[in-house]
Amino acid sequence: MLLGGNETTKKIDNYAINELKIPSIVLMENAAISFTKHIGKNEDNFLIICGKGNNGGDGYAIARQLFSKEKKVKIFCISDENMSNNCSVNYEICKNSGIEIFYKLEKLDKLLLECDVVVEGIFGTGLNSEIKGIYKDIILKINEYSKNKKVYAIDIPSGINGDTGEIMGVSVKADVTISFVTYKKGFLKSDIKEYLGKVIIENIGLNKNNIVHIVSEYYLTSEIIKGFHIKRDENSHKGDFGKVLIFAGSSGFYGAGNIVAKSCVRSGAGLTTVITDKNNFSLNVFVPEAMSFPINFENIEENFEKLEKEILNSDVIAIGPGIGKSQKALKIFEKLISIEKNNKGNVIKLVLDADALNLLSENRELFEKIKSRSVLTPHLIEFSRLSGFSLEEINRDKFEIAKDFAQKYEITLLLKGKNTIITNGKTLFVNSTGNSRMANGGMGDCLTGIICSLAGQKYGLVESACIGAYLHGKIADKLVKQQYIVNASHIIENISECMKEIFEV
Numbered sequence: 001m002l003l004g005g006n007e008t009t010k011k012i013d014n015y016a017i018n019e020l021k022i023p024s025i026v027l028m029e030n031a032a033i034s035f036t037k038h039i040g041k042n043e044d045n046f047l048i049i050c051g052k053g054n055n056g057g058d059g060y061a062i063a064r065q066l067f068s069k070e071k072k073v074k075i076f077c078i079s080d081e082n083m084s085n086n087c088s089v090n091y092e093i094c095k096n097s098g099i100e101i102f103y104k105l106e107k108l109d110k111l112l113l114e115c116d117v118v119v120e121g122i123f124g125t126g127l128n129s130e131i132k133g134i135y136k137d138i139i140l141k142i143n144e145y146s147k148n149k150k151v152y153a154i155d156i157p158s159g160i161n162g163d164t165g166e167i168m169g170v171s172v173k174a175d176v177t178i179s180f181v182t183y184k185k186g187f188l189k190s191d192i193k194e195y196l197g198k199v200i201i202e203n204i205g206l207n208k209n210n211i212v213h214i215v216s217e218y219y220l221t222s223e224i225i226k227g228f229h230i231k232r233d234e235n236s237h238k239g240d241f242g243k244v245l246i247f248a249g250s251s252g253f254y255g256a257g258n259i260v261a262k263s264c265v266r267s268g269a270g271l272t273t274v275i276t277d278k279n280n281f282s283l284n285v286f287v288p289e290a291m292s293f294p295i296n297f298e299n300i301e302e303n304f305e306k307l308e309k310e311i312l313n314s315d316v317i318a319i320g321p322g323i324g325k326s327q328k329a330l331k332i333f334e335k336l337i338s339i340e341k342n343n344k345g346n347v348i349k350l351v352l353d354a355d356a357l358n359l360l361s362e363n364r365e366l367f368e369k370i371k372s373r374s375v376l377t378p379h380l381i382e383f384s385r386l387s388g389f390s391l392e393e394i395n396r397d398k399f400e401i402a403k404d405f406a407q408k409y410e411i412t413l414l415l416k417g418k419n420t421i422i423t424n425g426k427t428l429f430v431n432s433t434g435n436s437r438m439a440n441g442g443m444g445d446c447l448t449g450i451i452c453s454l455a456g457q458k459y460g461l462v463e464s465a466c467i468g469a470y471l472h473g474k475i476a477d478k479l480v481k482q483q484y485i486v487n488a489s490h491i492i493e494n495i496s497e498c499m500k501e502i503f504e505v
C-alpha cells in the first residue's frame with residue numbers, strides 16, 4: 001500500500017491531471033464510486049455533510065451515487081460560497097437532481113437525530129489550520145449525535161492532519177475512514193485510532209505502475225509481503241536454503257543465542273550453526289536442529305583458522321544478541337565481517353543486531369566492512385548511538401533520518417518499535433503489524449533469527465527485513481486475541497504456521 005502525506009497526494013493528483021490527462025472531475029467521480037462500494041446493502045437514510053473544498057465535492061458526488069441507488073439522502077451544506085470548481089459542479093447536480101440540501105446550523109441537530117448513517121466530507125488533505133467557529137460546532141455535533149449511528153469519513157476524519165496525525169483542535173470520530181490512493185502518514189499516529197475507526201484505502205482509477213515513481217514509501221500489507229515470496233523449488237535440498245552462521249549469546253546470555261538459532265531454524269534456513277562457548281551445551285537441548293561451532297573464549301585467536309573456513313562456507317552471518325561488548329566479542333565480530341565473499345563466490349550477507357550495533361557505534365571504521373551487504377536492526381536507543389541523533393530528533397523526523405543513514409552507510413536499516421521502519425535509503429516501508437504485548441526481552445533476538453533465515457533462503461536484504469518484521473508482528477497480533485502477553489518462544493512456535501498463511505493461503 002502506498003504511504004503518503006498531503007504533499008504526496010497533491011503530487012499524485014497533479015500527475016494524474018497534467019500528465020495522464022484525467023480530468024479532475026473524473027478522479028472525483030472515481031473516488032465517489034469506490035467509496036460507495038463500501039456502503040452496506042442495508043444501510044440507508046444518509047446525512048452527507050459537505051465542506052466547500054474537494055473533500056466536500058467528494059461528499060456531493062457520493063450523495064449523487066447513493067441517490068442513484070434509491071437510498072434516502074439528505075445533504076448539509078456548510079457553505080455554498082467559494083466552493084472549489086469540482087465541488088460546485090457536484091453541488092449543482094445534487095441541487096438539480098432534487099436531493100434535499102440544508103444550510104442552517106439550527107437544522108443540523110434534527111438532521112443528525114433523524115439519519116442512520118453520516119458521511120462527512122468537511123476537510124480532507126486541504127485542512128490547513130486549527131478548526132474554529134461554525135466548523136468546530138458542526139464537528140462537535142456530529143460526535144455528539146453519532147453514538148448510535150455509523151459515521152463514514154471521506155479520505156481523512158475532518159480535523160486530523162494527514163501528515164502528522166495531529167488533531168487540529170477538534171476532529172470527527174469516524175467508524176470507517178475511506179481514504180484515497182495512499183495510506184496517510186498521519187494515520188500512523190498511535191493515539192488517533194478512535195478517530196479513524198476502520199481504515200480502507202481505495203483506488204481512484206489510477207494504475208499503481210503509473211504513479212510509483214512519485215511515491216517511495218509503503219505501508220506493509222499482506223499483498224506486498226506475498227509479492228516478495230520466492231517459491232521453494234521441489235527439487236531443492238538444504239544447501240539451497242542457506243548456511244547461516246550465528247554469533248549470539250555468551251555466558252549469562254546463552255538464551256539470546258538459542259532464540260536466534262531457533263527462530264532461524266523454524267523460519268526455514270537450510271543449515272544453522274551457532275558460534276558459542278565450548279562449555280555451552282544448552283543449544284543442543286533447546287535447538288537440536290542447529291549445530292554449534294565451539295569457541296575457546298580463553299584464547300580467541302586459537303579458533304580463527306577453523307572459523308575462517310566456517311565463514312567461507314556461510315551464506316549469511318548474524319551477529320549481536322547477547323555477545324556483550326568485550327574485546328573478545330569485538331575480535332570475533334571483526335573476524336566475521338573480514339571476509340566479503342564465500343567460497344561459492346557469493347557475497348556473505350550480514351544481519352547485525354544488539355551488541356554488534358553497539359560495537360559498531362564505538363568502532364566506526366567497521367562500517368566500511370559491512371556496506372552493501374548488511375541489515376542493521378537497532379531499536380531507537382541503539383539507533384541513537386549509531387546515528388548520533390537524539391531520541392527527540394529521531395522521533396521528529398524518523399523517515400528522513402532513517403533514509404539518510406541507510407544511504408550514507410549503504411546498508412538496509414530496520415528501525416524497531418511501533419511502526420517499524422525498513423529502508424535501504426531509497427525505498428521505505430512501514431510495518432503494519434505488531435503490538436505492545438510483545439515488548440519484552442528476547443523479541444528482537446527472535447526477529448534477528450527470522451531475518452537471517454530469510455536472507456539465507458535467497459531473499460534480498462530489504463525483503464528479508466520486511467517479511468521478518470511483518471511476520472514477527474503478525475504472529476503477535478494473532479496471539480493477543482487469545483493471550484495477554486507474547487514472548488519470543490510463543491512467536492517461534494507459530495512462525496511456520498503464519499508463513500504458510502501469508503505465503504500460501
Ligand SMILES: NC(=O)C1=CN([C@@H]2O[C@H](COP(=O)(O)OP(=O)(O)OC[C@H]3O[C@@H](n4cnc5c(N)ncnc54)[C@H](OP(=O)(O)O)[C@@H]3O)[C@@H](O)[C@H]2O)[C@@H](O)CC1
Pocket residue numbers: 009010012013027028031051052053054055056057058084122123124125126127128129130131132135154155156180181204
Ligand atoms: N488526491 C486525489 O487524488 C483526490 C482527492 N480528492 C479529495 O480532495 C480532497 C482535498 O481537497 P482540497 O484540496 O480542496 O481540500 P479540502 O480537504 O476539501 O479542504 C479545503 C477547504 O477547506 C478550507 N479550510 C482548510 N482548513 C480550514 C480550517 N481550519 N477552517 C476552515 N476552513 C478550512 C479551505 O479554505 P481556504 O483555507 O482555502 O480558505 C478549503 O475551502 C481530498 O481530501 C479528497 O477528499 C478526491 O476528489 C479525488 C482525487
Ligand SMILES: Nc1ncnc2c1ncn2[C@@H]1O[C@H](COP(=O)(O)OP(=O)(O)O)[C@@H](O)[C@H]1O
Pocket residue numbers: 354379416417418419420433434435436437438439440441442443444445446447472473
Ligand atoms: N509497542 C510495540 N508495537 C509494535 N512492536 C513492538 C512494540 N514493542 C516492541 N515491539 C517489537 O518487539 C521487538 C523488540 O525488540 P528489542 O527491543 O530488540 O528486544 P530485545 O532486545 O529484548 O530482544 C521489536 O521487533 C519491536 O518492533
Ligand SMILES: [K+]
Pocket residue numbers: 055120121122123124153154155156157158
Ligand atoms: K473528511
